[in-house]
Amino acid sequence: xxxxxxxxxxxxxxxxxxxxxxxxxxxxxxxxxxxxxxxxxxxxxxxxxxxxxxxxxxxxxxxxxxxxxxxxxxxxxxxxxxxxxxxxxxxxxxxxxxxxxxxxxxxxxxxxxxxxxxxxxxxxxxxxxxxxxxxxxxxxxxxxxxxxxxxxxxxxxxxxxxxxxxxxxxxxxxxxxxxxxxxxxxxxxxxxxxxxxxxxxxxxxxxxxxxxxxxxxxxxxxxxxxxxxxxxxxxxxxxxxxxxxxxxxxxxxxxxxxxxxxxxxxxxxxxxxxxxxxxxxxxxxxxxxxxxxxxxxxxxxxxxxxxxxxxxxxxxxxxxxxxxxxxxxxxxxxxxxxxxxxxxxxxxxxxxxxxxxxxxxxxxxxxxxxxxxxxxxxxxxxxxxxxxxxxxxxxxxxxxxxxxxxxxxxxxxxxxxxxxxxxxxxxxxxxxxxxxxxxxxxxxxxxxxxxxxxx
Ligand SMILES: *Cc1c(COP(=O)(O)O)cnc(C)c1O
Numbered sequence: 362x363x364x365x366x367x368x369x370x371x372x373x374x375x376x377x378x379x380x381x382x383x384x385x386x387x388x389x390x391x392x393x394x395x396x397x398x399x400x401x402x403x404x405x406x407x408x409x410x411x412x413x414x415x416x417x418x419x420x421x422x423x424x425x426x427x428x429x430x431x432x433x434x435x436x437x438x439x440x441x442x443x444x445x446x447x448x449x450x451x452x453x454x455x456x457x458x459x460x461x462x463x464x465x466x467x468x469x470x471x472x473x474x475x476x477x478x479x480x481x482x483x484x485x486x487x488x489x490x491x492x493x494x495x496x497x498x499x500x501x502x503x504x505x506x507x508x509x510x511x512x513x514x515x516x517x518x519x520x521x522x523x524x525x526x527x528x529x530x531x532x533x534x535x536x537x538x539x540x541x542x543x544x545x546x547x548x549x550x551x552x553x554x555x556x557x558x559x560x561x562x563x564x565x566x567x568x569x570x571x572x573x574x575x576x577x578x579x580x581x582x583x584x585x586x587x588x589x590x591x592x593x594x595x596x597x598x599x600x601x602x603x604x605x606x607x608x609x610x611x612x613x614x615x616x617x618x619x620x621x622x623x624x625x626x627x628x629x630x631x632x633x634x635x636x637x638x639x640x641x642x643x644x645x646x647x648x649x650x651x652x653x654x655x656x657x658x659x660x661x662x663x664x665x666x667x668x669x670x671x672x673x674x675x676x677x678x679x680x681x682x683x684x685x686x687x688x689x690x691x692x693x694x695x696x697x698x699x700x701x702x703x704x705x706x707x708x709x710x711x712x713x714x715x716x717x718x719x720x721x722x723x724x725x726x727x728x729x730x731x732x733x734x735x736x737x738x739x740x741x742x743x744x745x746x747x748x749x750x751x752x753x754x755x756x757x758x759x760x761x762x763x764x765x766x767x768x769x770x771x772x773x774x775x776x777x778x779x780x781x782x783x784x785x786x787x788x789x790x791x792x793x794x795x796x797x798x799x800x801x802x803x804x805x806x807x808x809x810x811x812x813x814x815x816x
Contacts, residue, residue: 365409370449372417377445380429381790384767391422430791431769431799436588436616436745438648439788440699447702448650451695458492458695461681471697472682477704478655481712482621483634489661491668491687492697495654496615497541499640502656502689504545504580505667507609507638510660511578514607520667524550531579532556535567535594537587542613551580563777564590564740569598579608585630586617589776589783591723591743593617597632610636615654616787619646620743622709623716629743646716646744648789649699661687719744719786722796726784729800735807738781746784750807753780759807768802769795 397419426432428439440448451467461468471492479488493499508530512519515528532546534556547553560571565587572581581603585593596612603610612618612633618641620626621633633639636659643653658664669677669686677683685691707715720743727741730748738747750756760773760782774783786796 365413368410369413372413372421376417376421377428380426381431381795383426383429385426385429385432385770386764386767387423387425388767394419395423425770428788430788430795432788433784433786433799434770434772435783436586436645436785436787438645439790440650441648441703441706441789443702443706444649444699447699451698454695456695457692458697459685459691459693460675460677460683462676462678464684464695467695467698468682468684470701471684471695474697474701474704475655475657478700479657481704481709482618482639483627484639484657485634485659487661488657488659489664489682489687490655490657491664491684492693492700493654493656493688493690494652494696495644496539496613496640496642497545497654498689499615499642499654499656500539500542500611500613501545501548502664502668502687503611503638503640503658504549504551504582505689506656506658506660506663507580507611508549508551509667510637510663511580511609513666515578528578531575531577532582533559533572533575533579534582535559535565535584536561537565537567538582538584539588539613539615542582542584546582564592566592567594567599569595569602572599572602575603575606575608577606579603579606580611581608582611582613583636584617585612585614585620585633586743587745589745589747589774589781590739591617591745592740593620593629595632596630596636600632600635609638612636612639614639615642616645617743619712619716622712623720624713625717626720626743643696643700643703646719646787647700647703647712648715648787649696649703653696653700655700656687715789716744719788719791722791722793723784723786725793725796726786726800729796729804733804733807735804738776738779744786746786747774747776747781748784749779749781750811755811756780756782759803759810762806762810763803766802766806769799771803 427437456464456467458464458467517527536558543553559567583594583596583599600610621630639657641655643649644651665686723744723746724741726746727737736749750759771782771784
């Protein structure tokens with residue numbers, strides 16, 4: 362066992378150390394070897410050392426260096442050293458994070474991490490929440506509390522009696538809401554399409570002055586951190602609009618919520634503390650390993666009402682916070698331990714510095730592309746940048762060539778009818794040199810393709 366786990370640790374450390382030096386996208390030859398994994402279920406067992414060796418030989422080489430400093434696709438963070446280490450140790454603990462009584466250490470660490478985040482992001486004191494797999498489930502979880510609350514106020518117990526015959530709930534979402542938000546509404550029986558869509562501005566921000574008049578049970582879903590532009594809905598104005606009708610305001614802040622940790626950028630998310638619930642990821646901008654998100658609610662009783670269960674065998678001690686009272690899952694891993702470790706490693710100042718550094722590096726990308734004559738499609742004030750290399754087809758070709766080159770990795774998107782390359786800077790280890798090296802490669806590749814196109 363010791364030899365095996367030491368071997369695993371050594372191979373993992375080699376992998377991590379090599380992240381800055383290797384190709385970001387794996388070579389085709391390495392990817393083609395994943396076919397070796399495809400075999401019938403073995404009749405007999407295999408030596409664990411051989412299993413690990415096979416995983417490393419084929420899997421490590423075929424994996425995309427997402428955790429590395431020059432992966433700018435989607436919105437994907439890496440893993441801070443302490444959070445990777447904490448993840449390894451917590452895996453050894455293998456705690457079923459359900460009841461405080463049987464998991465005193467991890468339950469306490471989660472409570473501490475949750476309180477730190479509430480403090481750091483300026484959310485209301487006394488708020489509660491649960492550690493879930495990511496912002497998708499965080500949206501679902503928080504909106505389940507919202508559904509409970511607005512129907513309870515209308516005299517309806519949705520957990521007991523379901524939605525058939527319930528008072529109607531009006532749901533407002535911005536035109537640029539993330540698809541996982543709409544999916545969550547669908548899972549909750551509120552409908553993906555049975556929503557009122559609020560128009561947005563050129564950056565994808567909800568236009569608060571276009572919110573319809575509201576009364577009756579209402580949930581308004583806002584977003585901070587548009588996946589393309591990084592832009593944030595005007596949450597303060599939305600909350601003002603919601604208050605007279607006692608509407609529930611939810612904030613999908615998968616990565617954007619972390620702007621609140623930066624003294625110089627927290628104005629972008631002004632008013633988030635006035636909302637009723639928040640969904641965020643820890644595996645994006647906080648840089649903890651997958652999978653990790655948080656659902657936070659102003660009034661923890663609403664989330665407990667939606668999530669808590671009782672059973673004679675569980676023996677939940679009501680005088681403490683039992684993790685399972687706040688999440689869709691009963692049994693789950695102790696993912697809050699990594700969040701705690703990351704926050705402890707960075708401290709308030711370190712988180713702010715990481716957010717600011719990533720936003721500054723995004724701006725450097727935008728400036729570099731502009732200087733080279735390419736068009737930046739969004740106002741780059743956060744960590745997201747969109748670049749056009751001209752016609753849609755040209756942009757597609759450049760992105761493909763950049764991915765094949767391997768120096769860095771960026772994805773593709775559509776923004777207001779245009780095809781664009783999307784850059785997201787949210788890794789703790791991305792340096793100014795990484796950005797210069799990536800810019801040099803991308804501009805060189807784009808130059809070759811756009812010149813060839815003109816000939
Ligand atoms: C990434 C993202 C999500 C989904 O998060 P997962 O961690 O993939 O579940 C939801 N909303 C927004 C705004 C996002 O950026």
